[in-house]
Each structure stands twice: as structure tokens, then as C-alpha cells.
Amino acid sequence: MVELVRAGRSPEALAKEYGPSGPSIRNWVRQAEQEEGARADGPSAAEREELKRLRKENRQLREERDILRKANDFLRDGDRSEMTFALIDAEKTRHPVSVLARVLGVSREGYYAWRRRGGQSARTADDQTLTVKITAVHAASRATYGAPRVHADLAAAGVRTSRKRVARLMRQAGLQGVHRRRRVSLTRRDRAAHLPPDLVGRDFTAPAPNRVGTADVTYVPTGQGWLYLAVVLDLYARKIVGWSLSDEQKTPLVADALTMALQHRRPAPGVIHHSDQGGQYLSRDFATLCRQHEVRRSVGSAGDCYDNAVTESFFATLECELLDRTTFATHDQARAAIFDFIEGFYNRQRRHSTNGHLSPHEHEIHFNEYHQAA
Known part of the structure; x- marks a missing residue:
């Protein structure tokens, strides 16, 4: 931050x-x-003026970037002028027409002439306006959403249309969601360690937040070598409540992720922590940490991804929507990108089908509001 x-x-x-x-x-x-x-002293007058100027330029650049992002992959060569004017018409409530026209390379007069002509057929105009909204949703999802999640986002914004129409317009605009790849397991079982029982038994549901968390480790390739990511995922809303990054795959990595979850969530004694049989989770130090905070350890069977399927699913999403699409030169670049993905996108924005297409953050808010009202 x-x-x-x-x-x-x-x-x-x-x-x-x-x-x-x-x-x-x-x-x-x-x-x-x-x-x-x-x-201790504040900036000088000249520094304050320079800062004010830079902030103004930054706002203008963000506005232009927002417009161009929505135009990307939407304006096709065959009908560029018509589509540009449709984009301006859809976005004129958010940005001045003069700014939209300047950024998109058309004249204000041309746009108003297009309006006076009435544009094209009502159906075509509706399709183009809807395509603008679809493109904006797709861009806001970091180009990861397919038709089902785009349709859910539009419905939440009060746009009524069918999923088939959304899929058709996405195909025409060249927009598509990302697809997952198979993940490589990093589990290294400590055969000499005492195994805790499996308290989850592939029942990946929870009646409320802070009851059951699942955990696992994955790797992040960078130009400076591997970086390892450990997470703790709350089963109720599929929210990442604890995570840690390190260049070593050792016990402190998973201990830091659990510590973050405990500090942020403060669960009642008896909360379940479910993982695979990785040596970090079976270590004496990790067992001591769980005992100190009255966390009940749970471990699935060896070599079976289905015993920890929810966390595996999160890692597949992370790899598909971030790691497979980005090359990190340094560990710091990877840390910043993963922070932004987890805290800025996955937890607070990305729609999750298990939550009725609500983000984990929204799903927990609904739970809290319901129980406060009751």
C-alpha cells in the first residue's frame, strides 16, 4: 500500500x-x-505545485486509459466510425463528449451528425451499445471473464439480456475468457510425521465464515527464480483470508499465511485448517502454532487433489488469469501483482459461481447483513 x-x-x-x-x-x-x-517538514511550495500538476496529469491519463481500454478489441476496421460513435454515445454520461472524441480520434461534429441521422437499425444499435457494455465488463475483469460471468455482471448492473446474446456479441468482438491448465503439485509428504485426521472429508461447505479454512502452496516463476505462494481459503465464501510469499518452500511460508488469517479474522477456538500432506503442514513448528491458537488441523490423503479441491481450484484460477499471462522479471514484480490479484480483484471483485455469482467479499457482506437483521 x-x-x-x-x-x-x-x-x-x-x-x-x-x-x-x-x-x-x-x-x-x-x-x-x-x-x-x-x-519531518512538509514539501515546499514549489513541490506542492508540482505534485498538484502531476496529479492532474495522472487523472487525465487515467481517464484516457479508461476510454481506450473499453475501445480495445471493440472497434473493428469494417465499421470503425459507426462503432466509435456508438462507444461515445454509451460513455457520454461518464466522460465529456469532447474528451471521448479527442481520445478516439473523431470530431464532436461527426458524433452529433451521427446522432441526427439516427445511426443504424434499432437492433444493430442495441447490439453495439450492449457490446460496449460487454467490453467494459470484460476489461474490468482483466480480460478473464467468459459469457456466464459477463452476463452476471450485466444483470447486477440492471442490463437485461440473454446469456446466448452475450456469448454471440463476445465472439463478434473477439472477446473470450481464459482457460485453466493442469497444475503441478508441490506436495512432499513427511512419512515420519504423525498425520492429523481428515475433518473435511471432501465436504467443501461451511455454515458461516471462520469455521473451515483450506490451505496449499504453489509456485510462481520469475526471472530471479521460483517464488512460493501459500494461501488459506475460507470455505464459506471462497475468500483468501491469509497468504504468504517466500523464495523458500519451508514451514515459515505456511505459518505466515495462517498467522495472517488468524490476525485478520480472529476466529473462535476450534476453527479447522485443512491441507494436504506436505511436510510444512506436518512439521512440529506448524503443529505448535496451531495448538497455541486452538486451530484444529485436518489433512487429506496423499497424492489426491480432490481432498483439497477448493484450494487447487483457486490456484488454477490464479495461474490461468494471472501467472500464465504475465512474465515477472523480479520477485518484487510478482509480489505486487499477486497482492493486486488477491486483494484487489479475486476477493473483492471477481464473481464466484459457488457464491451465486457474487464476489467473496459481497457474499460475506450478505451473510452479515442477514444475521444482523435476524
């Missing part, structure tokens, strides 16, 4: 995207400056 603020993002914007409050983020920045021995 501190690095994102230093890169020009505002604490308020980060609060909306990732969850923590704006004042908390400002406190983190202030604490980081104190720890680094930053100067």
Missing part, C-alpha cells in the same frame, strides 16, 4: 479498491517515513 501511494495513487482510491480505510493507509505511509528517517 505504501509503495502504491508513493507511485501516485491516493489513499482514498486504494481504500475503495482494497478495503482498508484511507486514514489507515495514511498512517502506514507516515509510519514508513518515520522508520526510514524521512524528514
Whole structure:
């Protein structure tokens, strides 16, 4: 968060995207400056003016980037002018017509002339307007959503249409979701370790949050070598509640992920932690950590991915929607991208079919609202 603020993002914007409050983020920045021995006095007048100018330019660039992202893969060579004007018509409530026309390379007069002509047939115009909305949803999903999730997003926004029509328009616009690949297991069983019982038994449901968590480890390739990611996933809403990254696949990796989950969620004693038979999860240090926090350990059978299918499914999503589409030169690049994917996209935005096409964050909010009302 501190690095994102230093890169020009505002604490308020980060609060909306990732969850923590704006004042908390400002406190983190202030604490980081104190720890680094930053100067106590504020910026000079010239520095404040330069900062103001840079923020204005940053807003303009974000606005232009937003417009161009929605235009990408949507404007086809055969009917570029018509599609451009349709895009302007759909986006004019969010951006000034003059800005849209300038960024998309057409004139305001041409757009208004197109409006006076009435455009094309009503069905074609409706298809083009809907394609603009579909393209925006697809772009917001980081180009990962297929027709079912795009349709769910449109329905949530009050757009009524069929899934088949969404699929047809996506094909015509060259838009498609991403597809998963088979994952390589990193499980290395410690045959000398005492095995905890399997308390889950492939029943990957939970009556409420903070009752059952599943855990596993995957690898992230970078130009500086492997980086390992451990996660703890809450079964109720499929939310990642704890995660950790390290260049070593050892016990501290999985212990840090569990510690993060315990600190953030503060579950009642007896919460279940379910994993495979990896040596990190069967180690003495990890058992001690679980005992100290009254966490009940659960372990599936050896070499059977179905005993931990939900976490395997998350890793397949991560690999399909991020790792297979990105090359990381350094560990720091991978850390920043994984933070953004988990906290900014997967937990708070990405629709999950198990949650009735709600994000994990929204699904938990509905649970809390229902039980508070009851």
C-alpha cells in the first residue's frame, strides 16, 4: 500500500479498491517515513505545485486509459466510425463528449451528425451499445471473464439480456475468457510425521465464515527464480483470508499465511485448517502454532487433489488469469501483482459461481447483513 501511494495513487482510491480505510493507509505511509528517517517538514511550495500538476496529469491519463481500454478489441476496421460513435454515445454520461472524441480520434461534429441521422437499425444499435457494455465488463475483469460471468455482471448492473446474446456479441468482438491448465503439485509428504485426521472429508461447505479454512502452496516463476505462494481459503465464501510469499518452500511460508488469517479474522477456538500432506503442514513448528491458537488441523490423503479441491481450484484460477499471462522479471514484480490479484480483484471483485455469482467479499457482506437483521 505504501509503495502504491508513493507511485501516485491516493489513499482514498486504494481504500475503495482494497478495503482498508484511507486514514489507515495514511498512517502506514507516515509510519514508513518515520522508520526510514524521512524528514519531518512538509514539501515546499514549489513541490506542492508540482505534485498538484502531476496529479492532474495522472487523472487525465487515467481517464484516457479508461476510454481506450473499453475501445480495445471493440472497434473493428469494417465499421470503425459507426462503432466509435456508438462507444461515445454509451460513455457520454461518464466522460465529456469532447474528451471521448479527442481520445478516439473523431470530431464532436461527426458524433452529433451521427446522432441526427439516427445511426443504424434499432437492433444493430442495441447490439453495439450492449457490446460496449460487454467490453467494459470484460476489461474490468482483466480480460478473464467468459459469457456466464459477463452476463452476471450485466444483470447486477440492471442490463437485461440473454446469456446466448452475450456469448454471440463476445465472439463478434473477439472477446473470450481464459482457460485453466493442469497444475503441478508441490506436495512432499513427511512419512515420519504423525498425520492429523481428515475433518473435511471432501465436504467443501461451511455454515458461516471462520469455521473451515483450506490451505496449499504453489509456485510462481520469475526471472530471479521460483517464488512460493501459500494461501488459506475460507470455505464459506471462497475468500483468501491469509497468504504468504517466500523464495523458500519451508514451514515459515505456511505459518505466515495462517498467522495472517488468524490476525485478520480472529476466529473462535476450534476453527479447522485443512491441507494436504506436505511436510510444512506436518512439521512440529506448524503443529505448535496451531495448538497455541486452538486451530484444529485436518489433512487429506496423499497424492489426491480432490481432498483439497477448493484450494487447487483457486490456484488454477490464479495461474490461468494471472501467472500464465504475465512474465515477472523480479520477485518484487510478482509480489505486487499477486497482492493486486488477491486483494484487489479475486476477493473483492471477481464473481464466484459457488457464491451465486457474487464476489467473496459481497457474499460475506450478505451473510452479515442477514444475521444482523435476524
